[in-house]
Amino acid sequence: MIAPLTLNVPSCIEFGSGKLSTLPFHLKNQNRIFFLVDAPILARIDPLISELKKSGKTVLVSTEVVPEPPLEALEILLAPVRAFSPDAIVGVGGGSAMDLAKLVSVLFDGKQKTQDVIGIGKVSGRGVRLVTVTTTAGTGSEVTPIAVLTDTQAKLKKGVVSQYLIPDVAIVDPNLTLSLPAAVTAATGMDAMTHCIEAYTNKHAHPIIDNLAIEGTRLIAANLERCIRNGSDLDARTSMALGSLYGGLCLGPVNTAAVHAMAYPLGGTFKVSHGVSNSVLLPFVMAFNLSGNLKKYADIALAIGAAKGHDDEETAFNGVLKIRQISNACGIPQSLKDLNIPESAIPEMAKAALLVTRLMDNNPRKVELKDAEAIYLKAYHGRVERE
């Protein structure tokens, strides 16, 4: 029987080429608007900010977006926003910009401190309108109840999960992704693919989310290389934007699993970007996981265009090889060694990954400490093996 599910989503998703222009409409009832914008995209947003100002609104703009944002970056943002006292907050950029905007929207009033809200369901509410505009395809953060911070002292990524982080409006306009450098396109695109694959094969998978996840997987596999070859291919960029949106919609209700858990130490300790961390680990975790959900990994394989084998096991493993082929074709590093992560770091990383229980608990196959170490070792050498 289909299990119960709560779907918390933005009440409006503006999807498609040109949809950025709807932003002023979605702020028509607000007067004091705080924008947090990834600096490279500011010029694209400026005309809309001018339009808002001309219509009599007060706007404060910050470009203080730090990648893989540390706790301190958030604290630095809060004071001026508190002084400004906005009635709307708009986050424009990749996952870091949107995550920071989401956190600012629930914390600027000073009722809760950052440390109070880390974890699941700790945010007590949100008093302002929140709009996200994604410029990558992508983290999916534009629609998720999740924001991730880096605890630089503990060298750990820390997640804030709350329905109050879900924006009122999410704008997904693929025009904004046309100027993304190939490396960012590749890393964020493989991140989105990982969201879809980890949701579809999840221990807590759900038919409603499966329907989005498998279609997202298909769209991303069919279009990511096209975007790398020609960044201004709007058709491919649009399909990637939809695949990424689907991936984002998977995260609240089902979420990710061991790939994301094992990627966190790469970001926390070695500053490897979230997308690259996930991409490098994805095939190795998949190879480990296959036996935990053969049928669904075979579905994934067929959705990404891998050859059908003589049984699900062979098909599923063809899928692992196909993932590696796609990420390689997109110029993504293929091993931890390529990322200059020392082999000696593996035991500590394995310990840290196992602490991310909120994601590890979703994995279709139980990951013991020795398993995590073995997966990291294979990823270190870049050797994908059938288990």
Place this chain on the structure above:
Amino acid sequence: MIAPLTLNVPSCIEFGSGKLSTLPFHLKNQNRIFFLVDAPILARIDPLISELKKSGKTVLVSTEVVPEPPLEALEILLAPVRAFSPDAIVGVGGGSAMDLAKLVSVLFDGKQKTQDVIGIGKVSGRGVRLVTVTTTAGTGSEVTPIAVLTDTQAKLKKGVVSQYLIPDVAIVDPNLTLSLPAAVTAATGMDAMTHCIEAYTNKHAHPIIDNLAIEGTRLIAANLERCIRNGSDLDARTSMALGSLYGGLCLGPVNTAAVHAMAYPLGGTFKVSHGVSNSVLLPFVMAFNLSGNLKKYADIALAIGAAKGHDDEETAFNGVLKIRQISNACGIPQSLKDLNIPESAIPEMAKAALLVTRLMDNNPRKVELKDAEAIYLKAYHGRVERE
């Protein structure tokens, strides 16, 4: 290229068995709650109303739900709600109860009159929280921006379409459908199937909605007869609830087409229920439409379990026959004659149907007056023919 699309949806959809119990949570910040409840379900809602009252809230309950609600039924509801001045409105029931609750939520403050809001985008706003609880599977009204009224003088159905009619929260709990009589299950189930089929084959179809529509079609075809045979089959009821929810999600962005347009006069003039009107006409309109979108009608045919033919045309027509077989097995009348509609009414009904341009414009094949007359005539005699 994937076209732009605006998705306006409830920010929370509670789906699945037992989800009715979340209702008090979704009203935690409101104090004066107006309930409009279909009388037969009131006993199921009473414990929750008591819970709300015990927590200090003031509740007003009405069961003044008129099927296929005439304009006057809405006017009668508005005065007491205005006097009560609620901060939340909850509609519990089938399409009529939810449509009325949605309309009351935007009209009770008296700023606009009913006549002002008929049409598309005429509602100026909504000041109260709106929650829908569907008890059929179904009209999909729990998630749509649409409410339909009957103009008894003009003998016409009139639609109000506005994003402000979209509820904040939609609760879809299949437990509430367990006690539905078979005839209501059949008619509302075929209505939901019609939503999915008319969205999927729509002239303005969209890949995002196609993904929901084809899965909704599959779920309903696979489970409707099971619900008729055994009304307490919670597994089948749950799948029907999801299929119906998917159908509802199709209505805002893409909507229906000639089946619904041609069904309106049956309701407006002859008081045939919305679900039965759609069910009777569906195979006849499909047979007419096939050539307008062969490939997609073939997809529909395969999704509902019809036999694959030697080409799309044959497959698609097998789908028409399969639809008829399903609706017949569910005990639905198979002709206008069965509904006691006189053959002499056809010319007037055809004229009235062509006036519903907001839906006729969506149809995959242009319907001229003579086409509408021919379709009604075939439906009168109950003869499905390959064109």
